[in-house]
Amino acid sequence: xxxxxxxxxxxxxxxxxxxxxxxxxxxxxxxxxxxxxxxxxxxxxxxxxxxxxxxxxxxxxxxx
Amino acid sequence: xxxxxxxxxxxxxxxxxxxxxxxxxxxxxxxxxxxxxxxxxxxxxxxxxxxxxxxxxxxxxxxxxxxxxxxxxxxxxxxxxxxxxxxxxxxxxxxxxxxxxxxxxxxxxxxxxxxxxxxxxxxxxxxxxxxxxxxxxxxxxxxxxxxxxxxxxxxxxxxxxxxxxxxxxxxxxxxxxxxxxxxxxxxxxxxxxxxxxxxxxxxxxxxxxxxxxxxxxxxxxxxxxxxxxxxxxxxxxxxxxxxxxxxxxxxxxxxxxxxxxxxxxxxxxxxxxxxxxxxxxxxxxxxxxxxxxxxxxxxxxxxxxxxxxxxxxxxxxxxxxxxxxxxxxxxxxxxxxxxxxxxxxxxxxxxxxxxxxxxxxxxxxxxxxxxxxxxxxxxxxxxxxxxxxxxxxxxxxxxxxxxxxxxxxxxxxxxxxxxxxxxxxxxxxxxxxxxxxxxxxxxxxxxxxxxxxxxxxxxxxxxxxxxxxxxxxxxxxxxxxxxxxxxxxxxxxxxxxxxxxxxxxxxxxxxxxxxxxxxxxxxxxxxxxxxxxxxxxxxxxxxxx
Numbered sequence: 001x002x003x004x005x006x007x008x009x010x011x012x013x014x015x016x017x018x019x020x021x022x023x024x025x026x027x028x029x030x031x032x033x034x035x036x037x038x039x040x041x042x043x044x045x046x047x048x049x050x051x052x053x054x055x056x057x058x059x060x061x062x063x064x
Numbered sequence: 065x066x067x068x069x070x071x072x073x074x075x076x077x078x079x080x081x082x083x084x085x086x087x088x089x090x091x092x093x094x095x096x097x098x099x100x101x102x103x104x105x106x107x108x109x110x111x112x113x114x115x116x117x118x119x120x121x122x123x124x125x126x127x128x129x130x131x132x133x134x135x136x137x138x139x140x141x142x143x144x145x146x147x148x149x150x151x152x153x154x155x156x157x158x159x160x161x162x163x164x165x166x167x168x169x170x171x172x173x174x175x176x177x178x179x180x181x182x183x184x185x186x187x188x189x190x191x192x193x194x195x196x197x198x199x200x201x202x203x204x205x206x207x208x209x210x211x212x213x214x215x216x217x218x219x220x221x222x223x224x225x226x227x228x229x230x231x232x233x234x235x236x237x238x239x240x241x242x243x244x245x246x247x248x249x250x251x252x253x254x255x256x257x258x259x260x261x262x263x264x265x266x267x268x269x270x271x272x273x274x275x276x277x278x279x280x281x282x283x284x285x286x287x288x289x290x291x292x293x294x295x296x297x298x299x300x301x302x303x304x305x306x307x308x309x310x311x312x313x314x315x316x317x318x319x320x321x322x323x324x325x326x327x328x329x330x331x332x333x334x335x336x337x338x339x340x341x342x343x344x345x346x347x348x349x350x351x352x353x354x355x356x357x358x359x360x361x362x363x364x365x366x367x368x369x370x371x372x373x374x375x376x377x378x379x380x381x382x383x384x385x386x387x388x389x390x391x392x393x394x395x396x397x398x399x400x401x402x403x404x405x406x407x408x409x410x411x412x413x414x415x416x417x418x419x420x421x422x423x424x425x426x427x428x429x430x431x432x433x434x435x436x437x438x439x440x441x442x443x444x445x446x447x448x449x450x451x452x453x454x455x456x457x458x459x460x461x462x463x464x465x466x467x468x469x470x471x472x473x474x475x476x477x478x479x480x481x482x483x484x485x486x487x488x489x490x491x492x493x494x495x496x497x498x499x500x501x502x503x504x505x506x507x508x509x510x511x512x513x514x515x516x517x518x519x520x521x522x523x524x525x526x527x528x529x530x531x532x533x534x535x536x537x538x539x540x541x542x543x544x545x546x547x548x549x550x551x552x553x554x555x556x557x558x559x560x561x562x563x564x565x566x567x568x569x570x571x572x573x574x575x576x577x578x579x580x581x582x583x584x585x586x587x588x589x590x591x592x593x594x595x596x597x598x599x600x601x602x603x604x605x606x607x608x609x
Contacts, residue, residue: 032442036449044459 262356377465410598490562
């Protein structure tokens with residue numbers, strides 16, 4: 001499997017709002033800690049090591 | 065301050081120093097720690113006389129290495145000293161990891177049933193060394209020379225010249241081979257000018273041996289950020305005789321001299337144990353660590369082993385356990401070279417195999433250190449996230465890394481292996497250390513590993529031959545048949561080796577698998593023995609002819 005870089009979320013505006021709203025009342029440190037938990041949860045759900053490596057690389061390159 | 069009485073081994077002037085003659089010895093070991101003493105025992109077990117030089121005259125001060133894993137116990141059993149270690153030591157299987165005030169994760173080393181030795185024992189290094197010294201003293205091939213300090217080492221074409229200082233002055237010795245087991249700050253390494261590079265960690269740890277009667281279970285307990293030592297980690301281990309070992313992470317800014325003082329240490333321990341626990345401080349030390357290794361384990365006539373060759377962080381008990389396995393790998397090769405059965409090229413495989421293992425150990429211990437001591441704020445957030453998630457969700461528990469405990473590194477890429485050609489079952493691939501199994505010899509219960517370790521050994525399942533050994537050039541391999549020499553009453557031996565009738569394994573003298581086949585073929589065995597003893601292709605054709 002390859003890292004899916006095509007639109008894959010059914011309701012993008014709703015998802016984005018949920019993500020931002022979930023951190024609205026957190027300070028920066030709390031938000032960064034939450035992000036770390038979120039990354040680990042999602043990474044485990046994906047599981048596929050090749051996809052994770054691609055995602056890490058893509059994020060590291062600034063998303064390009 | 066201590067309940068242990070340190071023995072004094074006593075200096076004796078050697079005859080060669082008294083008479084002023086320069087003697088050439090086959091093997092001189094530098095350093096009488098666990099690795100040097102094991103080196104002496106293993107070389108002697110393979111028929112070689114050994115001199116051990118040590119600049120001190122007693123055992124290790126403090127508990128130091130503490131944890132010994134199953135594979136070193138198997139090696140010490142081959143050398144006849146594992147049973148008293150296990151009897152004296154504390155066997156354990158369960159490890160618990162706490163984050164702040166809650167249990168985050170727990171593991172069980174789950175020793176496989178039907179193995180002779182436990183997964184791990186804890187034993188103070190001074191007890192272990194005392195046992196090894198007693199064993200060396202009982203061996204007429206071994207001479208332990210205390211208060212002998214190596215001053216200089218000069219490499220020659222076929223020997224090294226050693227200048228040695230004793231209370232009687234300086235004298236000269238020669239050695240065909242030197243085994244340097246003089247620890248992480250090895251003087252020998254400096255004398256030969258070898259590179260020793262890697263990563264230093266900016267952290268300090270306080271280690272304390274504490275005598276107390278406590279009702280902690282016999283388990284490894286590791287805390288991240290506990291209420292009694294906020295922001296840092298703590299490790300608790302039980303040792304022999306109601307002595308407990310506690311490691312406190314202090315951070316890089318701690319002042320080592322200040323932190324060692326009892327008035328600083330005792331409140332830390334009291335905060336951990338509570339006001340009501342009575343304890344006595346036995347020994348305190350501060351350490352910082354590095355992960356690094358020597359560029360080549362063989363430097364001319366000098367062979368490096370243990371911390372002199374590689375240094376790892378303590379998480380995972382990979383220091384002494386790896387060093388003992390260095391010796392397991394080296395001693396039979398050195399004995400073959402000294403007997404003229406193999407060329408010096410065999411010793412290069414010592415570097416190849418054990419540097420491969422050292423790199424694996426360094427990788428594992430560096431990863432544990434990065435988890436325990438996050439280097440940046442974001443990496444600390446990830447670490448804490450793992451620990452928080454591990455409390456509630458199984459998926460995060462395998463990510464918790466408080467040290468991955470020492471297991472043998474298979475030499476999967478070694479030039480000494482004969483690659484599988486037949487369709488073989490099971491995981492006992494060439495380069496893997498032999499799995500033990502209960503067997504029967506003359507109708508009596510025995511252990512399979514006791515059949516191995518004395519030279520090359522071929523084990524075949526079924527009555528495939530009338531021979532008891534197979535001649536290979538200048539030496540022979542023993543042939544053991546399952547069903548003739550040993551029995552497999554439980555079927556576990558066949559199961560662990562994926563064996564069917566005719567399955568044949570070749571084991572090296574260090575109990576590693578060198579080759580395996582689905583059928584018994586003497587010509588193939590001969591080639592594999594020659595390959596496993598370092599003979600190149602041209603050599604093999606000539607010797608097998």
